Amino acid sequence: MKKHPLNYVGYPAPLSVAEARARGATDYDIRSTRRFLPASWGIRFDDDSSTRFPVPTWADDKWVEEAQLLLAMSHRHPGIVACRETAARLYGWPLPRALDDATLHLGSADPNKRIRRSGIALHRLRNLSTVEWLKLPVLHPLPTFAQLAPLCSVTSLVQIGDAAVGDWKTPPQFSLTSLNEYVSDTKYLRSRSKLEAAAELIREDVDSPMETDLRLWLIARGLPEPIVHPAVYCPTTNLTLHPDLGYPEQMLALEYEGDFHRISEDQWATDIDRVNALRAAGWTVIRVAKWTDRRQLERDIRLHLGLNPK
Known part of the structure; x- marks a missing residue:
């Protein structure tokens, strides 16, 4: 498994207006100084007090802002968690562009809970399974993945699933076995057939969504499904290499080259x-x-592969 290094960023502490007053701030200080930056109605960030939080090296400013707003909202509304698209973004999953918006999606088990604020969507969840992800309250990865099914195509779900069970941006967040068990055992699951179709196509050890896209395209074209990262011993280097995709019997490797390459x-x-080295082998x-x-x-x-052309 690859190591996934973290940065540590100082998040300003969220506090209520009442807590700011208790620290000696006047109403003028709260309204007009840069120390108490507004986070949400009734909640401020205290720029003079911060806590170091782990942040993935791949996270951008938008990720950090979303994490900070989540902390502020959880300070004002204990028990809420990030869910749906917000949880997926925090997990580092590759959402389709149409879902990668600025809305903060929050979940609560309280059927009477209300949050009326622009840019925030509250979802009432029958079963609230919470994990602490990088010190953030987030819905467990499995129900988060299931929440995305009504919003995504099967192809997008497979890309997300490959990332969730893989090791390319973060450590695996669930296994393919646990996903199949969750889909099979959970009652009242929306888009169950879509989840089942995606689970059949999700593979472990995938490096990127582009690799997933290439594999699904091959299947859609009626070609045999390639193996993900087949092991190839290369005698000239005395190393075992793992091309992106391959057909070991025919000794054919497919390597996807992104812009970074x-x-x-x-x-x-x-x-x-x-x-x-592969060619020499x-x-x-x-x-x-x-x-x-x-x-x-x-x-x-x-x-x-010795197949008839189309």
């Missing part, structure tokens, strides 16, 4: 060494990028 000289050199390597001609790619794969 193109603009990083070190990564480019590493990629060349990998391809040379007798494997054919087909490199795939965002703008690859998929029709030609399909013809090349079919030819190598």
Whole structure:
């Protein structure tokens, strides 16, 4: 499993207006100074008091702002958790663009709970399963994933699921076995058939959504499903390499090259060494990028697999 380093960022402490007054602040101080920045109605951030919070190295300013607002809202409304799209963003899952908005989605088990604030959506949850994720109150990953089913296509669910059970941005947040058990055992599950279809296509050890997209495209084109990260011993380097996707019997490897592979000289050199080692081991390597001609790619794969062209 890869290590996922964290940064530590000082979050200003959330406090109520009453708590600010108890610390000696006047109403003028609360309204007009930069020390008490507004977080929500009745809640301020005390810029003179902060706590160090773990933040993923991949997190951007938007992630930090969302985490801080969640802390402020949980200070004012104890028991609420991040859910749906907000929880997915905090977990680092690859949401489709249509769902990656600025709304803070919160969940509560209290059927009478109300939060009336622009930019916040409150969802009343029958079963509130909470975890502490990077010191944040977040709905457990499994029900969070299930919440996304009515909002996503099966393809998007597979991309999210591959990320959740994989090890590319964060450690695995649930296993494929636990997902299947959750879908099977949970009553009143919306879009159950969509979740079941996605679970059949989710694979562990996937590196990126682009890799997922390539694998699903191959299946949709009627090609055999490739193995994720097949083990290939390369005698010239005395190493076992794991190409992105492969067909071990036909000794065909598919390597997806993102922009980072193109603009990083070190990564480019590493990629060349990998391809040379795989080829020296007798494997054919087909490199795939965002703008690859998929029709030609399909013809090349079919030819190598000995399949009839379409």
